[in-house]
């Protein structure tokens with residue numbers, strides 16, 4: 001039995017099932033008999049029986065490919081797959097090669113399956129992908145019209161190193177990095193992006209969570225008062241796990257203290273967590289429901305409005321391209337979880353301070369992206385003739 005993190009899908013990831021099949025094979029070699037059943041123990045969903053008739057042949061094929069690769073003198077072509085490579089010891093080595101080669105795997109949306117299709121068409125460079133007609137990619141397996149257009153648009157943004165209006169607004173010209181200068185002339189057409197409100201007071205919200213404890217230990221809220229020209233960061237921190245309920249009530253109080261302020265966040269997690277905590281702590285519907293329309297997911301807005309020359313549409317990649325720097329450049333969500341565990345184990349407040357700095361910078365990065373996006377979209381609407 002293998003004990004692994006659960007995925008959100010109904011079936012566990014193929015990688016997990018392949019690992020189980022490999023363990024079965026190793027046991028068969030040692031014991032001289034194949035197991036009839038094998039199980040995955042998923043952290044949140046319990047036991048899952050792996051179909052060995054399906055997974056063993058797949059594992060054998062991968063194993064043979066691996067052995068063939070290892071017996072060759074020439075190393076295989078790198079393919080940076082964020083979910084797999086980020087945990088690999090070879091990541092820095094492979095990423096350096098991929099970066100030097102401007103490898104297509106660094107483009108968001110280029111999956112291994114799609115890359116195989118692109119290779120068959122001899123489209124292995126950013127330049128080649130940027131100049132292909134999307135219609136030529138559309139019929140390929142794993143593409144379709146929207147993906148084909150987005151991939152070509154993504155390659156164009158990287159090639160020009162500039163932000164391009166979303167693929168549905170492809171007739172509009174490019175605009176360069178943070179200074180807003182334009183890189184080509186406009187043909188006079190207008191587009192109607194989703195509007196993003198700018199209010200006198202705005203909230204920027206980011207959560208820190210410990211998934212293995214199903215615990216929210218920090219609600220970070222940056223209150224930006226444009227009229228007063230103040231920016232105040234509120235860190236609602238559960239110094240003890242039992243304080244989760246207390247900081248939930250403090251968060252609601254803070255959000256109600258600014259009843260008209262839009263609440264900006266990045267990705268759906270914050271809204272999903274609001275719903276979960278409201279249920280968990282039996283929060284009256286009248287206290288939670290009016291807050292929800294105020295939430296604005298900037299990840300959703302930016303991916304629908306703009307194509308950026310970034311390797312990922314994660315908060316860090318976008319904010320860094322826009323010139324924002326985290327005070328601790330190595331900090332990330334996993335590090336924050338480690339710091340919280342260390343705080344609980346040692347009582348050293350230095351760990352808490354590191355969490356707060358990291359979380360505040362996430363809120364400030366969201367604020368930075370929001371202001372840039374508003375400027376990008378509004379200038380495009382208001383001054384199309386100047387583009």
Ligand code: SF4
Nearest residue numbers: 079085088090091094
């Ligand atoms: S980082 Fe690891 S998984 Fe990714 S291409 Fe390199 S060796 Fe393979």
